[in-house]
Amino acid sequence: MRHTLLLALTAAAPALAQANPQIDYPAFEALTASVAPQRAQRLLAFDAFKAAAARPGTLLLDARSKDAFQRGHIRGAVNLPLTDFTADSLAAVIGPDANRPVLIYCNNNFSNNQSPVPVKAAxxxxxxxxxxxxxxxxxxxxxxxxxxxxxxxxRVEWVTG
Incomplete structure (x- = not known):
């Protein structure tokens, strides 16, 4: 019985994966693969990150939750939680220039492994x-x-509260 149910679910999986036109996992996989080389070239050591953050027009974006951001963040960071990313919310925060330099960081950039930056699975x-x-x-x-x-x-200029 259990084996039959598993086979039925497995056979239905491809059809179910395409059932929602607003969710496209194959496109996500392709995007992830295409972004990987670019990301590898856009990793900045701390001093270079700080220097880039000081340049006029650069946005330091903290995509952690609003609660985590309020408990502490790098001075000058603007918060837009990843869960709130939409075309409109990003345009409102980043502005009209799609090529504006955007710097990001997350919990895993900190060695403390405590609130507000508990380490996530790598x-x-x-x-x-x-x-x-x-x-x-x-x-x-x-x-x-x-x-x-x-x-x-x-050197981090961590802001709390």
């Missing part, structure tokens, strides 16, 4: 999804903090 680090989403929404000029730093390091 393969599920927020930077990965954020990078893919930004490029997928048409923002190609994204760079990502590559290093792991202590948020107590004064």
């Amino acid at each position: 393969a599920l680090a927020l930077n990965i999804q954020t990078f893919i989403n930004l490029v997928g929404y048409g923002y190609p000029n994204v760079s990502e903090l590559a290093d792991v730093v202590d948020f107590h390091d004064p």
Whole structure:
């Protein structure tokens, strides 16, 4: 009985995968593969990240939850949670220039492994999804903090509250 149900579900999976035209996993896989080489060239060491953040017009985007952002973030960061990404919300935060430099970071850039930056599973680090989403929404000029730093390091300029 169980084996029959599993076979029926497995056979139905391809049809179910295409049932919702608003969800396209094959397109996500293709986007992820196409973004990988670009992301590899856009990883910045901490000092380069700080220098880029100081340039006029650069947006430091924190895609963590609103709650995590309020508990602490890098000075100058703007919060738009990944769960709130839409074409309109991104345009409102980033502005009309799709080539505006956008810098991102996530919990896994910090060694503290405590609130507000508990370490996530490496393969599920927020930077990965954020990078893919930004490029997928048409923002190609994204760079990502590559290093792991202590948020107590004064160079980070961590803001709480």
